[in-house]
Amino acid sequence: MLLPDMNLLPALDALLREGSVTGAAAVMNVSPSAMSRTLARLRRVVGDPLLVPSGRGMALTPRARELRPQAAAALGQALAALRPPPPVDLAEVQRDFVIRTNDSVAVVLGAALLARVAREAPGVRLRILPEGDEDPADLRDRVDLDLGALPETPPDVRTAHLAEHRYVAAVRPGGDSPARGPASAPLSPAGFVALPHVTVSRHGRARSVIDDRLAELGLERRVLATVPTFGAACFLALETDAYAIVPSGFAERAAAALRLAVHEIPLRLPAVRFDMSWHVRHDADPAHRWLRDTLAVLAGDRPRALVGERSAAE
Template sequence: MHLPDMNLLPALDALLREGSVTGAAARMNVSASAMSRTLGRLRRVLGDPLLAPAGRGLTLTPRAVELRPQVEAALAGALAALRPAGPLDIASVERDFTLRTNDAFAVVVGPALAERVAREAPGIRLRFLPEGDEDPADLRDSVDLDIGHLPALPHDVRSSPLARHRYVAVCRAGAPHAEEPLSVERFAALPHITVTRRGRLHGVVDDRLAGLGLARHVLATVPSHASACFLALSSDALALVAAPVAAHAARVMPLVVRDVPLSLPDVETGMAWHVRLDNDPAHRWLRDAVTQADRGSVSDRR
């Protein structure tokens, strides 16, 4: 489709507003001869004289009068589209955001994030999706923010680090080993509940124990940290969970948090989003809200 020269639109608006070539030229800060040539081009494009002689001046043709409100609206819309975005009024934003994360984040950071959204941005709805066999490419269309332990990311995905955390053990408050010193030998001898989305029975804890000539018995594997905490309530097993979840769970459940007597690597977490959302004001607000909620959860654990 052949598009007309959009540079003619401001000149047409000036001619229709002023009703004269001289006035339109002054409005556009060009010479009268240049505006006269532009009028000739507009007449050919629109198939109408637009300005007709009337005594010593000019008058708008019926077609020009009909065009005037359309041209004003079109020019105003074009100018608005080309202006930088104004300050964000987050309270007026109506939008759904899809966040993919694990239950640890949803349990520990989710409440503070939801509270801030409800208070500052009531038109925003959060859709939490569980982690699974996800593809980072989902960020290109169906997921707005990935939160948690991030895999290798494609070139068109941005990321920002969140808090690092360590793993600890929780057990029921009345368990025989709840208060006794937890040596590595005692730790290995107790049954364990581990969190793994894929039901793996072997992990870094087993590697560390093997290096000391020890082995453990995994009583159960579960896909979520919350499930591990609930299972620990009805057995004498140790549930190995993220430290933020353990601290939160111990406040609302009869659980005792125990340090793991092994040198385990910290878990790095972060959030990732597609480059198309990098400069989106509402998405920037959401990323800041996630960061602040995550920092608040760290402060709560100290």
């Protein structure tokens, strides 16, 4: 279907409201002759004279009177569609946000995020999904925000860097082994391998950059178990003679709740990135932007409690 020239709509509205070519020309800021030519085009498009001579002026035809409210409404809707969205009232937003991440995010940032939601956007509900295959395509229709580190992302997925974090070794304090000394005691590479390790990997991989650094020193560790969550690693460390290799922020919370000792890992390990990713359709979405800004603020407010990265210890 061939669409009419929509640029004629403002002129039609002006002609029907003013009831004269001269008045419509003044409203549209064009010459009377230009408006006369536009009226001729409108007559051909509409199939009606619209304005006809009447004494010293002009009169609307019956069809023009019918069109007057329609033209005004259509022009108003068109203008509304072309305006930027009004500021969002977060208190009135009713929406679910699907966030995919690991348990470290929920522990480190979760309480502060929920407090902000309850205070600023009480109609928002967070649905936190566990890590899976991390397919960036999920952000197109299934996941609103991914927190962690995605593999290479397609052009329609945005990524913003939030922070970096390090891994530490959490262990139950006390006992006969010197490797289970207080957190204030520096841990040596030999002490780091004196106890077995519990590592976190969704796919059960026991080797990581930690093993490469130990090999450079002629050392090797024993991985007692791999588990899918950092919480499981800490609980296993609490009940066994093993180090749980977990993010520093998570370890800080776990140490307070579970009375674990936390040691810096005595190796040159690279910092691990923590990002958030979303689909481009959410770029200008005010509520989604509020969620992203809130997480950026919360991550920046906790420089020592940076959340876990999904593949760093795998």
